[in-house]
Amino acid sequence: MRLGTLDWTPALEHPALLAAPVDAALQTAVGKGGEHQQAARAVQVTPIDPDLADTAAMTEAYDLTLEISGNCVLVAGSRAGEERVAACVVRATTRADVNTTVRKLLDVRKASFLPTETAVADSGMEYGGITPIGLPERYRVMLDATLLEAEHIIIGSGIRGSKLVLPGSALTLLADAEIVEGLGR
DSSP: OEETTEEOEEGGGOGGGSOHHHHHHHHHHHHHOHHHHHHHHHOEEEEOOGGGOSHHHHHHHTTOOGGGBEEEEEEEEEETTEEEEEEEEEETTSOBOIIIIIHHHHTOSOOEEOOHHHHHHHHTSOTTOOOSTTOOTTSEEEEEGGGGGOSOEEEEOSSTTEEEEEOHHHHHHHTTOEEETTOBO
């Protein structure tokens, strides 16, 4: 498959282009069979220049549109000494509504972006490549509802040197995600 100037191939055939937790999550989905297996097989990967991993740089360099790109941000807050973490995935043309929607869903007084060092250590992924697929089970994964409509959505692969593309509907199965109306503003 070709999107922009990039050629995409099945991610399951290229584990070297995936962070270990992402590959493990895709393998687990295949093992579950049914819809999960179909979702995992729909994921495509392409190598990119790691210096172009940030969404704006990637879309410009590879002739892609922001509308088919998704951003994953990690957000945390605490309540009664319990840390609550969420991965929020929104279209690149929007921003995650951290201060209202995410804060309320996490039931915390204040929500803020997870520090880079913590995000990298917890996820086992590279900063700039963090993806909702393969995150620790304690993370709530929240997807903006508009992503479900996407024929293709480009997200991180867990490393800066590649990207994934998949149907938006596959994200709910692969990331065990909650669908949130108005998550992206």
